[in-house]
Amino acid sequence: MNQAVDSRARTARVDQSWRAVLYCLDTKDQERTYVYAGTWEHDTAIERAKTIKVNLNAVNGAVELIAETMPAETLAARPDVGAPVVGLPKPPAALPYLESQFNYTIADLVEMLGFDEASARGLLSATSETEVLAIAEKFENAWQQTAALGLAVGDSLDKIRDDLGLNEKVEPVPGETEDDHIVRALQHPASKMQFTFVEDDEELRRIIEGGDFGAWRVFLHPEQARYATRKYNGPFRLTGGAGTGKTVVLLHRARHLARATPEASVVLTTFTKALAENLRRDLERLDPEVQLAEGLGEPGVLVRGLDQLSNAVRGKAGTSYADAAAVIFGAAIEPARSLVGAADGWREAIDDVSPDLPTSLLMPSFFEGEYLHVILPARLTTEQEYFAVRRPGRGVALDRKKRAAVWAVVDRYRKSARISSSLSFPEIAAISAVWLEQRGADAGVLAEHVLIDEAQDLTPLHWQFLRALAGEGKDDLFIAEDTHQRIYGQHVVLSRYGIKITGRSRRLTLNYRTTEENLRYALGLLSGAQYVDSESEQEGVHGYRSARRGPQPLPLAAASNAEMNQQIAEVVREWLADDVDPSTIAILARTKGEAVAARDALNAQGVHVDVITTQQTGGDKPVALTMHTAKGMEFSRVVLYDISDGVVPNEYALRNAAPEEREDALLRERSLLYVAASRARDALVVSWHGKVSELLAEGP
Numbered sequence: 022m023n024q025a026v027d028s029r030a031r032t033a034r035v036d037q038s039w040r041a042v043l044y045c046l047d048t049k050d051q052e053r054t055y056v057y058a059g060t061w062e063h064d065t066a067i068e069r070a071k072t073i074k075v076n077l078n079a080v081n082g083a084v085e086l087i088a089e090t091m092p093a094e095t096l097a098a099r100p101d102v103g104a105p106v107v108g109l110p111k112p113p114a115a116l117p118y119l120e121s122q123f124n125y126t127i128a129d130l131v132e133m134l135g136f137d138e139a140s141a142r143g144l145l146s147a148t149s150e151t152e153v154l155a156i157a158e159k160f161e162n163a164w165q166q167t168a169a170l171g172l173a174v175g176d177s178l179d180k181i182r183d184d185l186g187l188n189e190k191v192e193p194v195p196g197e198t199e200d201d202h203i204v205r206a207l208q209h210p211a212s213k214m215q216f217t218f219v220e221d222d223e224e225l226r227r228i229i230e231g232g233d234f235g236a237w238r239v240f241l242h243p244e245q246a247r248y249a250t251r252k253y254n255g256p257f258r259l260t261g262g263a264g265t266g267k268t269v270v271l272l273h274r275a276r277h278l279a280r281a282t283p284e285a286s287v288v289l290t291t292f293t294k295a296l297a298e299n300l301r302r303d304l305e306r307l308d309p310e311v312q313l314a315e316g317l318g319e320p321g322v323l324v325r326g327l328d329q330l331s332n333a334v335r336g337k338a339g340t341s342y343a344d345a346a347a348v349i350f351g352a353a354i355e356p357a358r359s360l361v362g363a364a365d366g367w368r369e370a371i372d373d374v375s376p377d378l379p380t381s382l383l384m385p386s387f388f389e390g391e392y393l394h395v396i397l398p399a400r401l402t403t404e405q406e407y408f409a410v411r412r413p414g415r416g417v418a419l420d421r422k423k424r425a426a427v428w429a430v431v432d433r434y435r436k437s438a439r440i441s442s443s444l445s446f447p448e449i450a451a452i453s454a455v456w457l458e459q460r461g462a463d464a465g466v467l468a469e470h471v472l473i474d475e476a477q478d479l480t481p482l483h484w485q486f487l488r489a490l491a492g493e494g495k496d497d498l499f500i501a502e503d504t505h506q507r508i509y510g511q512h513v514v515l516s517r518y519g520i521k522i523t524g525r526s527r528r529l530t531l532n533y534r535t536t537e538e539n540l541r542y543a544l545g546l547l548s549g550a551q552y553v554d555s556e557s558e559q560e561g562v563h564g565y566r567s568a569r570r571g572p573q574p575l576p577l578a579a580a581s582n583a584e585m586n587q588q589i590a591e592v593v594r595e596w597l598a599d600d601v602d603p604s605t606i607a608i609l610a611r612t613k614g615e616a617v618a619a620r621d622a623l624n625a626q627g628v629h630v631d632v633i634t635t636q637q638t639g640g641d642k643p644v645a646l647t648m649h650t651a652k653g654m655e656f657s658r659v660v661l662y663d664i665s666d667g668v669v670p671n672e673y674a675l676r677n678a679a680p681e682e683r684e685d686a687l688l689r690e691r692s693l694l695y696v697a698a699s700r701a702r703d704a705l706v707v708s709w710h711g712k713v714s715e716l717l718a719e720g721p
């Protein structure tokens with residue numbers, strides 16, 4: 022380049038109209054290294070190559086691409102500052118936001134964080150959080166964007182420095198050239214958010230073909246990178262709101278552990294089989310070379326749902342499983358011929374026994390909860406034991422007479438199961454835990470490392486099982502959870518099941534999935550409710566932020582069901598006309614019946630939609646699915662379907678809960694709406710007809 026501010030700048034032709042911008046670094050001992058900055062339309066590429074240089078930030082040590090002066094448009098990014106209107110009195114001058122709210126100074130931004138002075142002044146002149154975010158979005162470098170987001174929510178300078186790894190500066194060594202130093206500084210945590218060092222062609226091909234959505238495979242936030250590789254002396258818990266990259270950390274960590282110790286058995290698991298299948302697919306995308314295990318105790322990464330894992334133990338155990346079952350049931354059992362769900366069989370047992378209990382307790386859901394949270398985990402085999410057991414967190418108090426009545430139902434449930442030779446999945450988890458405790462080590466089926474996603478939904482039996490599966494020791498359990506997304510079961514306190522986190526718990530706050538607008542909306546749904554995490558601490562939403570901006574969520578209020586469907590059809594039709602990939606559009610409904618109704622109504626209006634009941638996507642039409650199925654998934658555009666009074670919260674779910682458990686059932690309904698709203702990457706539409714759901718009325 023002639024007259025470029027950086028003599029290392031080059032451009033390379035991609036085709037007639039596009040050019041790549043590169044910087045050529047000559048290091049002493051290595052081959053020539055090119056920094057690829059991006060590809061732009063011809064004139065833009067030339068302009069950028071002339072004005073932007075590769076720089077080593079003197080304060081924080083990150084490699085950055087920086088203009089000699091800050092581009093005017095960055096400073097001009099003040100969305101709500103219009104031109105003054107002649108003739109009207111001047112509005113009072115708005116206060117600089119960062120200074121008035123959090124006392125940041127220019128010296129803080131320049132000397133502590135490493136912003137150039139023009140950028141720092143730009144940030145400090147912003148008069149609202151929105152303006153700060155608008156400026157942040159325009160920054161060239163990942164470290165600048167992330168630091169500015171931290172400033173916007175009032176993080177301390179120490180926290181921002183620590184999150185970005187700014188204290189891990191790569192110091193120069195005597196005699197090296199600047200190019201040498203830059204190449205080494207590409208390993209700085211903040212540089213790695215933006216640059217990756219690629220040395221082989223296959224990896225380069227994977228990165229290029231991965232496209233934008235695959236960025237997580239390559240560029241981790243320094244915090245994510247830390248959690249993916251750090252050693253822990255025992256169980257570690259990673260929390261964070263929807264879309265903060267918990268799953269991404271788990272995938273990287275699984276690969277890291279498998280690479281670090283190829284002979285180790287690593288288990289990566291989650292609540293359902295469908296979610297586990299997604300984990301496996303993504304792990305293979307992250308690294309096709311990763312060694313996948315196919316059975317317990319094998320070296321490599323075994324990716325399975327929890328029920329699959331505990332059933333696999335049953336398979337391994339053979340005849341000795343009956344002995345383990347005796348610990349749970351009080352007597353050995355015949356091998357089961359059929360497997361049933363946790364909810365099955367309780368209605369019949371209640372009707373057979375007709376126990377003397379208040380009607381409010383004669384609910385299958387109450388018995389299922391009692392069985393999963395008290396009877397199975399405490400391994401109770403007799404009525405006497407049930408009289409004596411503590412029942413923490415169960416809401417309903419039971420005196421001796423009531424306990425006798427409950428036990429009669431449990432006894433009948435178990436007898437019927439023996440006659441039909443069936444076992445439920447929670448029972449399998451319970452027996453498998455016992456078997457692992459008794460024989461797991463000798464049988465060589467324990468795992469050195471167990472990584473768990475969606476942990477907020479697990480039951481005590483899952484935890485007992487996982488505790489037994491992971492041999493106790495360093496890096497034994499790595500738990501990713503978001504208390505706000507608990508949509509199944511009851512709140513669980515981990516320490517009751519031998520899992521001691523004590524101080525080994527961290528929280529991710531940067532949302533990579535949704536726009537700031539969708540994030541605020543989803544978080545607004547949680548306001549007013551109290552959440553407690555698995556260490557019995559209150560869980561808030563403070564500090565959550567997103568680096569992307571987009572349209573405000575669109576509320577669609579209709580007078581009738583027909584009008585609602587018409588409005589939704591119009592929105593979806595517009596998206597399709599705008600060439601949005603149909604498979605990235607989803608209609609999320611509270612129940613399967615509602616999903617089917619949405620499909621039928623849209624189809625009738627010529628907008629063709631498929632109902633999906635598993636997490637299979639990638640078809641050629643928009644999809645309608647339940648909010649439960651959508652857990653763990655994401656879409657570009659989401660319609661929340663029929664969030665009307667009487668539909669959400671689901672009346673049946675509330676009616677089916679005993680009065681003392683109703684509050685928790687309502688909390689799960691709220692969480693479900695949060696899960697659904699947080700699936701939208703770019704656009705979110707919320708529809709209802711008639712009276713709006715109480716959860717929306719008081720929320721965002």
Ligand SMILES: Nc1ncnc2c1ncn2[C@@H]1O[C@H](COP(=O)(O)OP(=O)(O)OP(=O)(O)O)[C@@H](O)[C@H]1O
Pocket residue numbers: 234236237240241242245261262263264265266267268269270503506532533534652653654655699
């Ligand atoms: N470092 C990163 N760079 C780019 N994208 C990222 C990064 N980390 C995560 N993402 C993207 O953010 C989205 C959310 O990530 P992920 O599913 O891991 O979040 P999560 O915390 O598990 O979410 P949820 O709790 O809602 O399931 C994904 O699209 C992922 O690709």
